[in-house]
Amino acid sequence: MSKVLDQVESIVKPITEELGFELVDLAFEKEGKNWFLRIFADSEGGIDIDDCALISERVSEKLDEADPISENYFLEVSSPGAERPLKKEADFEKAVGAYVHVTSYEPIEGRKMWEGTLVAYDGETLTVEIMDKTRQVVCVIPKEKVAKARLAIKF
Numbered sequence: 001m002s003k004v005l006d007q008v009e010s011i012v013k014p015i016t017e018e019l020g021f022e023l024v025d026l027a028f029e030k031e032g033k034n035w036f037l038r039i040f041a042d043s044e045g046g047i048d049i050d051d052c053a054l055i056s057e058r059v060s061e062k063l064d065e066a067d068p069i070s071e072n073y074f075l076e077v078s079s080p081g082a083e084r085p086l087k088k089e090a091d092f093e094k095a096v097g098a099y100v101h102v103t104s105y106e107p108i109e110g111r112k113m114w115e116g117t118l119v120a121y122d123g124e125t126l127t128v129e130i131m132d133k134t135r136q137v138v139c140v141i142p143k144e145k146v147a148k149a150r151l152a153i154k155f
Contacts, residue, residue: 004028004068004069005026005028007066007068008026008028008037008063008068008069009023009026011059011062011063011066011068012026012039012059012062015055015058015059015062016039016041016055019051019054019055019058020043021041021042021043021047021051021055022041022042022043023039023040023041024040024041024042024080024084024085024087024091025038025039025040025080025085025087026038026039026040027040028069028073034073034074035069035071035072035073035074036073036074036075036076037063037069037073037074037075037076038076038077038078039055039056039059039075039076039077039078040077040078040079040080040084040085041055041077041078041079041080042079042080042084046079047079052077052078052079053077055077056075056076056077059075059077060075063075082151082153083101083150083151083152083153084150084151085148085149085150086100086149086150086151087149089123092118092121092126092143092149093121095118095121095151096118096119096120096121097117097118097119098117098118098151099115099116099117099118099151099152099153099154100114100115100116100117100118100126100128100149100150100151100152101113101114101115101148101149101150101151101152102114102115102126102128102141102146102148102149103146103147103148103149104141104145104146104147105145105146105147106145108139108141108142108145109139111139114128114130114139114141115130115152116128116129116130116131116139117129119138123143124142124143125140125141125142125143126140126141126143126146126149127139127140127141128141
């Protein structure tokens with residue numbers, strides 16, 4: 001599956017960059033009987049439905065030419081939304097100071113989930129300040145133990 005996504009990314013990324021967008025994430029998922037190729041793109045000023053349609057049109061042409069996916073699928077292009085995933089180094093660097101949700105593969109000091117402010121990222125560790133009952137706690141999470149990370153909405 002990752003081979004397919006690598007091939008798709010090599011097709012999609014130059015198109016999104018040429019159009020002035022950032023390729024945030026790709027997903028190829030089966031839901032019921034149907035396969036979906038989902039492309040998440042964004043830009044500094046955000047992305048709207050017309051931008052998504054333009055990306056979809058350009059990407060669809062190139063995917064039809066290259067034909068990297070043997071299954072029939074639906075192509076969806078959208079914004080990553082307010083709870084944008086953090087995957088690349090640049091994503092984590094830009095998120096310093098933001099409210100985040102992080103989960104780990106295994107417990108770290110008895111915890112597998114943190115939601116709070118990303119106060120620092122040095123390429124190897126995330127430092128997240130969370131509320132633990134009534135006190136602020138600073139947690140250091142090794143990057144290699146992070147299963148998922150995303151921006152979060154603070155309530």
